[in-house]
Amino acid sequence: MTHNAKIPVGISACLLGMEVRHDKGHKRSRYCTDVLSRYFTFRSLCPEMGAGMSAPRKAMHLTEEGGVVRMETTDGKRDVTPLMNDFIQRSVPELSSLRGFILTAKSPSCGMERIRHYTPEGNVLHRDGEGLFAAALKREYPLMPLEEAGRLNDDALRENFIERVFLYDDWCQMVEAGLTPKGLIEFHSRHKFQLLAHCQKTYRRLGPLLADLKSGSLEAIAEEYIDGVMLAMKKQVSRGAHVNTLQHLTGFLREDLSQEDRTHINDQIQAYLREEVPLVVPMTLLRGALRKVHLPYVNAQRYLTPYPDALGLRNRV
Template sequence: MDTAEKIPVGISACLLGMEVRHDGGHKHSRYCTGVLAKHFSFRSLCPEMGSGLSTPRKALRLIEQGDQLRMVTTDGLRDHTDLMMDFVDRTLPALDSLRGFILMAKSPSCGMERVKVYREDGELMHRDAAGLFAAGLKQAYPLMPIEEAGRLNDDSLRENFIERVFLYDDWCQLVAGGLTPQRLIDFHSRHKFQLLAHCQRTYRELGPMLANLKARPLEEIANDYIHAVMEAMKKQVSRGAHVNTLQHMAGFLREGLSQEDRTLINEQIDAYLREDVPLIVPMTLLRGALRKVDQPYLQAQRYLNPYPDSLGLRNRV
């Protein structure tokens, strides 16, 4: 893909193989550089280097001081919190073009979750904090898909993150092109079956929200809408939810297909439910059926093509 066609995604610099860690090393993610880089245009940063620290440097950790988290060296001699927060405040406004972010786990700056927090005397208190940069990123961009590199080794988490990045990119393009009632309705229409798969409750709630776009200012409705969508998309799709969605789509094609085609599709949906085949098998049959049946509503559904096939994600779920 041409760089201009790739989706802009932020990433911790060490994951690209840059030697920016406290020990002068890196945490190169070959999946990010070898697979995702074909589709994502990565913008790398290292908050610790960006805040003025050198490499190698003293290792850092978070300590709880009153009701505040502080980032200090492990020997407790230097407090770099103010430097880090200055970097965060300066950097976050320039990240609004990004459609997602991949972070380095457990880092006191980049860890998305499960970061250790210590007492001032060095005793471990808990493991449920976010790094200072990661916390600022989540607060500034609540809609942006964020994930840790290590969690991308999990098939379901990887598929979920990448699906959200592509959907968020679609939303950002809508906003950049100008929000209108029709464009909002069109966005909802093409992502309907994704919503159905991820969260039936949100799927049912959003229809009435968009039924009367004159009830409130359009920007207000759109803001409530996309927050609900992105929250629903965080939920991993169960096998049963995929089956329900596949069967729902197959119902739209019932009249235009032969009995043989309908039977084959249903057999492979059942095989997927039994875990005999991956999701890509019944999905491919449905996509093939759409070449035989003129069904524009289904053809527009991003559920069938949420991201490039070359990523191979539905071969693993």
């Protein structure tokens, strides 16, 4: 599989180095600008600037009273909630072409989680809120992968987000081309082992769902299917789940590969399980073996190449 076209992904403007924060600073993410920009076409957005605020500006936070959340300056002198809500209503519906969004942590607009809500008096009410813009994105696009830039420093979270973006892009392209039973079955076929690795329970449930596409409307079945897939893909793959999936794929080579080659692959799978080698080692051996045989179904599995190899996401032990 090749990954040629860049994928459209949204990003908080400050992460690209734009001086749009309240202190006229930025929070440039070099991983985004120097690495992910090779594969993603970024659409930058700053909710505060888009809402008509200036840089610099007074710092803001979220207040809550009676279950109503408002965005105000930290000195309590200005309520910018109407401005922010107007921006959200104008901008969010225009983001349907995006395949993911990278947000700024701790922001009252873009923070994805752990955002403090204050009482009108300035005391911390709770610490598990969401930024207003980030919350609107989740409501409007529940399938779209979202992540905070800081969390991309974690190897597992970084791989999980990028894998979900590439899978979601494949789904959107399939739907945009026109949803058909054939297209839905082919999508499931090429992502089947990714699903197995992320969640066996969902894998076992969604297969039968597609077995009889005449049992209901195709659109309803597809919606239930992709809801299940994207929820399962949020789960990080355990080392044991990778081993199980690799062994399943190696089983397809039983008739076409020598005992010596199969043993070598299985030895490296076990070495990965013991944390002696990174996942890329048994994965590369398996992909090399598959090039020697004619197994189109197995070669089409996106589990083997869910994103460009140059990202190096499977290179760590």
